[in-house]
Amino acid sequence: MPMPTSRPAHGALHLDEGTTHFSLWAPSANSVEVVFADGNTHALKPEPGGWFRRELPCPLGGAYAFRIDDGQQVPDPASRAQQDSVHGFSLVTAPTSYAWQHSDWRGRPWHETVLYEVHVGLLGGYAGVERQLEGLRELGITAIELMPLGQFPGERNWGYDGVLPFAPHNGYGSPDELRHLIDTAHGLGLMVFIDVVYNHFGPDGNYLGLYAKDFFRDDISTPWGPAIDFRQPAVRDFFIENALMWVHDYQVDGLRFDAVHAISEKDFLIEMAQRLRASVPLERHLHLVLENEDNSAELLQAGFDAQWNDDGHNALHVLLTDEHEGYYQDYAQQPTEKLARCLQQGFVYQGQTNRHGNARGEPSGHLPPTAFVLFLQNHDQVGNRAFGERLTCLTDPDALKAATVLLLLSPMIPLLFMGEEWGSRQAFLFFTDHHDELGIAVRDGRRNEFREFAVFQDSAIRDSIPDPNKLGTFNSSLPDYAPEIDPTHQAWRIYYRKLLELRQQLIVPRLPGSHAGHVQVLAKKAVSAAWTLADGSKLRIDLNLSDQPVTAPPLGSAARVVFGNRIDLHAAQQGLRGPFSALASIEESA
Incomplete structure (x- = not known):
């Protein structure tokens, strides 16, 4: 498969056996040095536009960092691998170190997609996910979607707190072990999608503000802090090069773009889609999926295949559980009619006002059903509950089975969340690995998110919400598949497999x-x-x-x-x- 022809602007590019080209965009810095693990330092050469670059002797595997203005030592923001933590040395790597066994893989067409979302850490790293592939193929899954992989602080995280988006988290395995997972999936006929986060960085280990203040805007804020400034060409290239890395260096079949409603420059998204599609041959299938609260139908005609249909989920959730607090308030009135609109036109909100009085969405009835990814559960909808309850704990099992028929046999693209197919009752909780003041702030912030819910008006109940930083919170989310102990697990799996067989035989070809x-x-x-x-x-x-x-x-x-x-x-x-x-x-x- 062809690689992009242009050299990436950001990061360390290995040139030959002993030479590496280093490049850092640091418009707020006066000087930048490369610091090697042996203590040797070399000044990078300033270039127009805030760039610092230089070719230096450094072999594959070499550990390096950048020193800003003779002071703070920082990792490469475009690090392809970290030696240890997000604060430590970066490593020089090359994608050519891995010999692909299925280099002729061209993917599968979008309409064949059945997504299965997984958290790599809960399955035991890249090797652990790989051990699940045969069973997922047998179930009828055609694509696994990995929650974000970029290096994050600590050992446990959903992935949305990542700060080094080019570096697959080393606690899950090496870059080549990730490639082996993807290669093995392709050999089984399975696609691999990766969830990418281009709307913010996590709160620990992001040093960009020190030497590249222009990376962020001072006039727009997001729930995570100042918005990323996609008006800057170097910033746009940073994220587009990241997406190109996943598509070419790791041969992934698709990307899911997290919360793009927090990206104010929509033209950046269109440029992203254009450059990604221009980088692959016509015969290769590449799928681009959005999460977008704005329901921007226009983006689904501008290079993106589909959008996660939160509207469909929310209407179904209200019908299944009768819950109506938080964002479910927007679906509490006439939920059946809202579901009907979703099934006929895609989005429920196509310009109507939400509970805050704001118009939301664009008309979507002209789009095909396959432009919408439907789900009953995902990491957000389960994990953002205070106690991480799955639908098996919230609704009648026969009602859930009926909704599953709609999920798996409708023409929308179905997405399953790990454990759903065996009727898991195991919680999926929000977990992190922050410490000291940040850990306390994350714990308290998490608990305060639920103040608007009636049951959590009581501070004692609110304080019982699991601390995201406790190891037990992570352990409580580990998969619980045990058909020999709980035969209902196997019964659920048989149910899902039958429906997916019918989908593949009778619906997908048409x-x-x-x-x-x-x-x-x-x-x-x-x-x-x-x-x-x-x-x-x-x-x-x-x-x-x-x-x-x-x-x-x-x-x-x-x-x-x-x-x-x-x-x-x-x-x-x-x-x-x-x-x-x-x-x-x-x-x-x-």
Whole structure:
């Protein structure tokens, strides 16, 4: 597979057996030196635009840092690997050190995607994830999505506190062990996506403000501090080069861009997509997915394949749990109608005002169903709960099974969260590894996030929320799959596997060119949704999440039932849908 032809502007580039080109954008610095682990130092040469560069003798594996203005020693912000922590020496690496076994892999088309989100640390590092690949393929997964990998402080973190986005976290394994994981996945026909964070840096180990104040804006703030200034060409290149590194040096199949609503320069995102796509041959499949609270439909026609559909999740969550606090307030009124709009048009919010009185979203009915990633659970929706409860702990199991039929058989792209497929009841908690004052601030800040919820008005209950920095918080989130002890685990897995088999056989081949048809609200918590597939056939899913039977239009004479949850087939033909039921059918075109 071709590599990008231009030399990266940022970082240490190994040139030959004993030479490395060092480059640092430090417009706030007067001088920059390279400091090697043996104590030798070399001044970098200042160049226009705030750059400091120089070619120096340094072999692969060489440890180095930068010294700013004869004072603070800092790691390379574009470090490809760290010797130890985010505060220590960076290492010179080269992607050519790994011999790819499946270099002819070209990926899979987007419509075949079934995403499975995992936290690498909870599965035991890159090697631990690799051991799960065979089972995931057998389940029917086609793509694993790794939560952020950039080096973060400490040993435990979700990954969104990373400060060195080019350096895969060394606590999970080496860069080549990550490549081996990806290579093995490709050999099994599995794609690999990586979650990337381009909207902020973590609170510990980010030294950019010391020597590159222009990296950040002083007029726009985000929940994590000053916004990154994407008006600066060097800043844009920093993140685009990071994305190119994942695509080429690690051969990943897709990127999921975290919280792009916190990026004020939307043209940067469009440039990102353009440069990434221009860097790969036409026959290689590259998938770009957004998380975007702004529901910017225009970006889904400007180089991005899809967006995580939080609207769909939130409407389903309200219907399944009757929860209505926090952001669920936006879905508490007429949640069934909101779900119907999602199934027919993609987004629920397409310019309507939310609970804060702000207009949100853009019209999305013209987009294909595959432009939306649907999920019932993910790291945010589970882990951002105070006690990390999964849906298995919050709703009726038959209702959850019915919703799973919609998740896995609708034309939207499904995403599963690790453990979901075996009906895990294990918490997934928010965990970090901060210490001293920062650790206390993170713990207290976490607990204060829940002040607006009625149950946490009591400070004693609020103080019972697990401390993110305790090792026990991490250990409480470890996977609990044990079918020999809990046979319900195996039963759930069989259920998911059957649905994914049906998706692969009956729906995936007909997805390109599909579009939504009529969606009808049957009753409170019950809808009937139809889509026209590429060959003209009609896919219909009737979903009843209530504890009362409802009536749906009778199935057409040419329709055949694909799958039913809590369905009497004779009654189903007449239109009766029992409590907590789902029925999927396909009517072939004439």
